[in-house]
Amino acid sequence: MHIDIISTVPELLESPLSHSIMQRAKDKGLLTVNVHDLRPYGLGKHNSVDDYQFGGGAGMVMRCEPLAALIDELKSRRTYDEIIYLTPDGERFAQRRANRLSLQNNLLMICGHYKGIDERIREEYVTLELSIGDYVLSGGELAAAVVVDSIGRLLPGVIGDETSALTDTFQDDLLAPPVYTRPAEWRGREVPAILLSGNTGAIEEWREERALERTEERRPDLLG
Ligand code: ADE
Structure with a gap:
């Protein structure tokens, strides 16, 4: 382009x-x-x-x-x-x-x-x-x-992980779910256990639920 x-x-x-x-x-x-x-x-x-x-x-x-x-x-x-x-x-x-x-x-x-x-x-x-x-x-x-x-950032090949632009907030009219990185515990705050479970199906479901919850709370207008 x-x-x-x-x-x-x-x-x-x-x-x-x-x-x-x-x-x-x-x-x-x-x-x-x-x-x-x-x-x-x-x-x-x-x-x-x-x-x-x-x-x-x-x-x-x-x-x-x-x-x-x-x-x-x-x-x-x-x-x-x-x-x-x-x-x-x-x-x-x-x-x-x-x-x-x-x-x-x-x-x-x-x-x-x-x-x-x-x-x-x-x-x-x-x-x-x-x-x-x-x-x-x-x-x-x-x-x-x-x-x-x-x-x-949407041009194919620009972002290393091809899928990450597609899972953005707004890409599917939902806000993004919360994200975490290491350490698994910081100042007594723990990363949700499901994210450490290795169960990709359950993780995907959790993310969808959190995205929907966050959108309902903060931007109900996006849900139409
Ligand atoms: N120029 C000045 N204000 C602007 C706005 N809000 N969006 C786009 N262009 C602008």
Whole structure:
């Protein structure tokens, strides 16, 4: 999979995408991510990428021309399956969408700043708008990093244990059951005996029960 990201603050994306699982995905050639700085496409001697909004009001809006120039350039090199705009008024990002996006070949993500991008860019280019939650970030970069991470770890071969992405919380609309590692007793707290029993059938059943119990307690909305 290849992902292009348009940003006015590309530095914000460097660190989250260059560690751990993301780095492994890149090293294995399963995922390439290119962050493109919008600034050189800005207008005038200050490379301006934003302007006051028509109709008045506080907050700047990202202009059409610089975004269109960079998007057109990228589109001339690749065919994108989705052009995604990260925005608090987009579809609430969830596991189902991550699963679907992980099956695509080429994605383009646009990170907005200030009040966001001119509506006409959304109309002209954007095929999917995603929000990572009901709060406002100062820009789309951290949201893009969240989306890229959640997709990247689903690519076959990225996570060592192929099954572990599939047993995640939310993968089957249930929260994950509790997990334990050594030591078997810590500060008087014992690991549930069943997990030490070696009885894989009973362990599987226990996990399903705990997952259901936890979901009923914490996120009954997931059970529909
Ligand atoms: N940009 C600003 N806030 C955002 C959010 N909550 N989700 C996605 N993009 C955003």
